[in-house]
Amino acid sequence: MDRMTELATNPTVRKLVRKLQLPLTLPTAVRRTPEQDVAHPLLGRNVALTVNSKPALPIARALSALGASFVLIGDAAAVNSVAEITRAAGRATDSRTDALLGSALHAPVDALIADVAVLGGAKALFAQLQPALEHLRAHGRVILLNRVSRTMTPAQAADVEAVFGFAKSLARELGKQAITVN
Numbered sequence: 001m002d003r004m005t006e007l008a009t010n011p012t013v014r015k016l017v018r019k020l021q022l023p024l025t026l027p028t029a030v031r032r033t034p035e036q037d038v039a040h041p042l043l044g045r046n047v048a049l050t051v052n053s054k055p056a057l058p059i060a061r062a063l064s065a066l067g068a069s070f071v072l073i074g075d076a077a078a079v080n081s082v083a084e085i086t087r088a089a090g091r092a093t094d095s096r097t098d099a100l101l102g103s104a105l106h107a108p109v110d111a112l113i114a115d116v117a118v119l120g121g122a123k124a125l126f127a128q129l130q131p132a133l134e135h136l137r138a139h140g141r142v143i144l145l146n147r148v149s150r151t152m153t154p155a156q157a158a159d160v161e162a163v164f165g166f167a168k169s170l171a172r173e174l175g176k177q178a179i180t181v182n
Contacts, residue, residue, distance in 0.1 A: 040067035
């Protein structure tokens with residue numbers, strides 16, 4: 001540990017920096033529970049996942065292997081197929097069929113993963129994500145999945161660009177809470 005890290009972790013120095021209102025960013029300690037290890041870094045984390053599309057299955061499989069618990073949102077057939085995978089991995093799963101992303105959340109989540117193409121463009125994305133963001137914890141993640149192809153119509157290309165702009169704006173707004181948007 002270097003000298004600056006020692007100073008930053010000293011409670012007296014932290015109080016002094018806050019009192020003097022110095023423009024210094026002091027690092028915060030990473031909090032991990034004993035059961036979290038390298039193999040399961042997402043153990044105890046809740047992820048809201050829209051499952052109306054094909055990419056939801058491998059995403060759910062990968063996140064289950066890392067230890068995440070899910071709130072699955074979408075139509076009944078897609079939710080049931082993904083729920084079987086997550087239950088087989090021993091993960092807690094809360095399923096909401098035919099629900100809006102924001103209205104389906106009742107407890108805080110650590111990440112939101114939404115397929116923008118299924119939601120129907122930037123306007124529908126905003127309508128669905130705005131209420132869901134209230135349930136997102138500090139230091140959370142928002143991941144927006146979209147499809148880009150060479151054979152898009154001008155309207156589809158405009159929707160893709162609108163989503164990029166929305167993601168940048170959302171990242172700026174949520175950055176104060178240390179929430180990232182990708």
